[in-house]
Amino acid sequence: xxxxxxxxxxxxxxxxxxxxxxxxxxxxxxxxxxxxxxxxxxxxxxxxxxxxxxxxxxxxxxxxxxxxxxxxxxxxxxxxxxxxxxxxxxxxxxxxxxxxxxxxxxxxxxxxxxx
Amino acid sequence: xxxxxxxxxxxxxxxxxxxxxxxxxxxxxxxxxxxxxxxxxxxxxxxxxxxxxxxxxxxxxxxxxxxxxxxxxxxxxxxxxxxxxxxxxxxxxxxxxxxxxxxxxxxxxxxxxxx
Numbered sequence: 001x002x003x004x005x006x007x008x009x010x011x012x013x014x015x016x017x018x019x020x021x022x023x024x025x026x027x028x029x030x031x032x033x034x035x036x037x038x039x040x041x042x043x044x045x046x047x048x049x050x051x052x053x054x055x056x057x058x059x060x061x062x063x064x065x066x067x068x069x070x071x072x073x074x075x076x077x078x079x080x081x082x083x084x085x086x087x088x089x090x091x092x093x094x095x096x097x098x099x100x101x102x103x104x105x106x107x108x109x110x111x112x113x114x115x
Numbered sequence: 116x117x118x119x120x121x122x123x124x125x126x127x128x129x130x131x132x133x134x135x136x137x138x139x140x141x142x143x144x145x146x147x148x149x150x151x152x153x154x155x156x157x158x159x160x161x162x163x164x165x166x167x168x169x170x171x172x173x174x175x176x177x178x179x180x181x182x183x184x185x186x187x188x189x190x191x192x193x194x195x196x197x198x199x200x201x202x203x204x205x206x207x208x209x210x211x212x213x214x215x216x217x218x219x220x221x222x223x224x225x226x227x228x229x230x
Contacts, residue, residue: 108158
């Protein structure tokens with residue numbers, strides 16, 4: 001089975017801190033994604049990547065950046081954490097060209113609280 | 116543009132009864148449709164997808180979904196609900212001919228199965 005591993009299940013950070021959320025997948029998937037999930041809003045795409053060193057903005061990229069230096073790892077960076085970035089963050093990956101409609105494999109999520 | 120709606124925030128059903136979780140969509144071309152399930156404090160798990168072919172799609176854990184082009188719907192169904200089916204369910208759509216490669220997710224429907 002494909003595994004998508006997010007390094008932390010729960011994080012508490014202070015306002016203004018730089019925060020790194022790490023995601024690793026073990027099945028050589030080309031595409032990786034970062035979503036945030038908030039009650040009543042569903043999943044909103046922050047950034048995605050379809051290849052090493054490639055990144056594309058999603059629907060809500062403001063306040064975030066990403067890094068994909070290796071195929072298996074996709075990092076989400078909160079440059080200066082704010083309380084409105086308190087959320088559940090989900091990483092996902094998928095196989096093949098991003099134009100294809102393979103299902104996603106999701107990580108277990110990181111619940112980030114910014115105080 | 117592509118969009119998806121899950122008209123019910125919550126669905127309640129008794130164990131052993133059939134369940135339906137509704138999803139409607141809007142696309143310019145042909146839809147690629149997906150259902151995912153999220154158990155508490157976990158990431159999303161892929162259940163099933165419709166790309167083309169038979170309108171009735173079978174997926175994991177005994178779930179199935181029926182694609183109805185005229186009603187632009189893709190409702191998730193199960194003949195006999197289990198308490199363990201209680202979870203959050205997400206429908207997603209991608210327009211085959213649209214400019215976005217990324218599916219749009221609904222806001223989610225909470226399924227509660229009562230013993």
